[in-house]
Amino acid sequence: MSYVFYEAQRSGKLPASQRVTWRGDSALDDGxxxxxxxxxxxxxxxxxxxxxFPMAFTATMLGWGLLDFTEGHETAGQDQYALEAIKWATDYFIKAFTQIYEFYGQTAQDRARLSRTSVPTVTDRYRSLHDRMIEFDRGTQIGCENGADRGTQIGCENGAFKLDSRELLDAYPRSSWSGYGDELCWAALWLARATGDHQYIEKAKAHWEEFDLTKDQVQQFSWDDKRAGVYALFYLLTEETEFLDLLNTYLDWLKNTATYTPEGLVHLDTWGANRHAANVAFIxxxxxxxxxxxxxNRQWARGQIGQLLGDNSRYERSFVVGYGQDPPQRPHHRSSSCPFPPSDCHFGLQQSGPNPHTLYGALVGGPSQSGEYEDDREDYVRNEVACDYNAAFTGALAALVEIS
Incomplete structure (x- = not known):
């Protein structure tokens, strides 16, 4: 179901194999x-x-899950769907890498994105901007020739998908919430794994020292903070005890010190709590x-994923649309909120009934730290869905299939 969800998120010309039949071709003239x-x-x-940026993290995590939990994918008959899901993203990234030092980091406008309800169509008047990662005021791109002082993070996250893009790895840094040092390490380590070239491990270690990535407590593993994944990859590629100790320290912190809901779900962020629990369960x-x-580690992670699938006495519900007992029926999701063929659904977010289409496999945001949750379409903090929400979750499911 998780891979079916990704088919519901596809933009562009849909293939004949498309399983989500209430979606159609859309945004064919992007760019x-x-x-x-x-x-x-x-x-x-x-x-x-x-x-x-989050799309690239999604593709990275789907790829990591397929690489290291191949048996689980094959047992579940999902290995081919995994490859197709990853390729749908990487084909786009290769297009977005338009020339040396030029990468288009966003397509379409951000404004009004949470309040407007519609289905994506072939032409959409809100798709006039093709922006770099942060700014929303004009069409441009990240890179060097336009003097942009940004781009390192998204360039890094895309680096190993197209090896010719490695020039982006050190181009014009810009900090977000967690800084960009983790992305520099992350990119170099994935390039090391993809190529077998030891120079990338040395580059990763140089960034490790430069940005002092152990100075602050790691809490999340997410599209904006890769440090827990950096610890794991460093250990995989070097077998050095320093990185094993850091990874163990983080996993112990999760089990013994992190905040939990009354039900027992690790709660690392108000927005998308389920996503964060799935991410660290994967690690x-x-x-x-x-x-x-x-x-x-297996027992703890199984308990976290169990919470998401419905093993929770307080809610007695699954947090995955279309799966298990009493799953969410009103996820904050534009196109599944509209009937097909699409009609005027300007007020689709406000209608009280279930979404007209079941968004199979989508993991919703999840409860507050106090454990409160309501299946409310207008609550985009707790009931929105996202590609990165399902990414590590998918790999964790494959891992559990392997040990079942």
Whole structure:
């Protein structure tokens, strides 16, 4: 179901194999305003914007899950769907990498994205801007020739998908919430794994020292903070005890110090709590597969994923649309909120009934720290869905299939 969800998020010309039949071709002229072909890729969440940074993290995590939990994918018959899901993103990234030092980091406008309800169509008047990662006021791109002082993070996250893009790895840094040092390490480590070239490990270590990535407590593993994943990849590629110790310290912090809901779900952020629980469950299952405190890490991660699938006495419900007992029926998601063929659904977010279409496999945002949750379409903090929400979650499910 998780891979079916990604088909519901597709932008561009849909293939004959498309299983989500209430979706159609959309945004085929993306990029035309800047004389580029930027069609394809994934809509980020319940909106119709294509954000390159979280989309790239999504593709990375789907790829990591397939690489290291291949057996689980094959047992579930999902390996081919995994490849197709990853390729749908990477084909778009290759288009977005239009020339040396030029990468289009976002397609379509951000404004009004949470309040406007519609289905994505072939032409959409809100798709006139093709922006770099942060600014929303004009069409441009990240890179060097326009003097942009930004681009490192999204360039890094895309780096290993197209090896010719490695020039982006050190181009014009710009900090977001967690800084960009983790992305520099992350990119170099994935390039090391993809190429077998030891120079990338040395580059990663140089960034590790430069940005002092252990100075602050790691709490999340997400599209904006890769440090827990950096610890894991460093250990995988070097087998050095320093990185094993850091990973163990983080996993112990999750089990013994992190905040939890009354039900027992680790709660690392108000927005998309389920996503964060799934992300760290993936790291825990990866550690277990690599012989790190195997039984404890497996048991803890199984409990977290169990919470998401409905193993919770307070809610007695699944947080995955279309799955299990009493799943969400009103996810904050534009196109599934509209009937097909589409009619005027300007007030689709406000209608009280279930979404006209079941968004199979989508993991919703989840409860507050106090455990409160309501299946409310207008609550985009707790009931929106997103591509990155399902990414590590998918790999964690494959890991659990392997050990079931």
């Amino acid at each position: 035309s305003d800047v004389f580029r072909n930027l069609s394809g890729g994934y809509y980020d969440a319940g909106d119709h914007v294509k954000f390159g 825990s299952l990866w550690a277990a597969k690599n012989g790190i405190d195997q039984e404890n």
